[in-house]
Amino acid sequence: MRNPLADKVIDIKPSGIRKFFDIVSEMKDAISLGVGEPDFDTPWHIREEGIYSLEKGKTFYTSNSGLKELKQEISNYLERRINVKYDPNHEIMVTVGGSEAIDLAMRAMLNPGEEVLIPQPCYVSYLPCCQLADGVPVFINLKEENQFRLTKQELLDAVTDKTKILVLAFPNNPTGAVMSREDLMDIAEVCIEKDIFVISDEIYSELTYSGEHVSIASLPGMRERTVVINGFSKAYAMTGWRLGYAAAPELILSQMLKIHQFAIMCAPTTSQYAAVVAMRDGDPDVAKMRESYNQRRRYVVTRLRDMGLDCFEPYGAFYVFPSIKRFNMSSEEFATKLLQTQKVAVVPGTAFGDCGEGFLRISYAYSLENLKIALDRIEVFVKGLEA
């Protein structure tokens, strides 16, 4: 029999998280701080709208790009929140989670050999999506001393004449870093000068704890070269509904839509009806959840620092990214030992790129009681290492 597989798929490394998940799931009564999704249920009025749409028999395909009302609501939202106007008919599409939009953007924009700048540590799917789209990934290793923000110099150092896309993902998973308007202006300057496009993954935009989230698309000259990706999973606690969206100039979006049309047809209809309500009436829910995350964020950072772990202050998402460098072990070793001895699961920083070595991702999408127990155990573990 011939090899049934494509080389480029075989070449993709399995996710580091997967490996850790297998170890954790073997362990009974482990407390996990390893989850990358909200602990809240989807607000009831949103769920109710999904149920109602089913009762009404709204179970057909929607148009490829999504329900008209939803695209309109997304357009309103983007204008309200990031101050950029998108034409709901030609510049917005609804996708199966933000993840699909990342894949579509890469596939629609990359020719073989073109380079994609991926600042790391980062979410696990940019690299494989780039590879599958025949792009060449180029990593930029972000530094703790810059609070894991991308600097102008780091960007300039990585740019070549083959560079086509920069992936910007702030607020960031796993570091919790955010980029301010000034930070983004530096980046935008380089993008315009070097003619680089940006895939701006803003899935955590609503979970920003230091003032307003700024999208690079809102900066002068950037709208035409940016694909904004966002979704409902994090802000509205709707991970399982699988719903995201992309907003981009028609030139790019129409080609993304072509792929979506053949690969997916349309995002789930029930989810789209629910999402209309989320966008229209969901702001108070988001505010409430944000406040709750923010309280836990302060609690986790304080506790980690009190037990002697270096931890830069993350102003976004729901992750803390403490350094464990002083214990002279690898992230994986630390995480594995912590799991085995104290039954607390955290994710080694290396799951998000090699430069995550020396760090852990700790999620605070958990109830305060849970966080308290887990942090007590981590404290015992750290004290044990010091003894």
Added chain:
Amino acid sequence: MREKILSVLEKNARISVHDLAILLGEDEVEVANCIGDMEAENVICGYHTLINWDGTSEEKVTALIEVKVTPQRGMGFDKIAERIYQYSEVHAVYLMSGAFDFTVIIEGKTMRGVAQFVSDKLAPMDEVLSTATHFVLKKYKDHGTILVSKPHDERMLVTP
């Protein structure tokens, strides 16, 4: 700061001032002072425990009583309310808009005890025109907390 403190305390009265200050990103002493002030001003009126009595062997009945009254000259609703809320059996008294005047919530050990309270004490009051007693059969949710089921974390243990 007051509202923020209250929103946390409302859900968790047992939190320490130390932790509360961390959650809110405020100074511990200031938080303690603020709580002290609110206690003095009767903004914080007490720290209670939310109990699902159905899970205990203790027998308890709760009744919600609609009360119609005639406010007397010179003594309005407040005076009547006072005469009602002084009884230790009375759990809550609210002045209502609509078809009746007061909602009175009574907690007693037995239905008979509650019925006796209504017939012996509440109904005979001069100002009370009529009462309608509704017994609570089951409490599903109280003080914003669902009593009938404990939330269970169904998320996968580790996700990207």
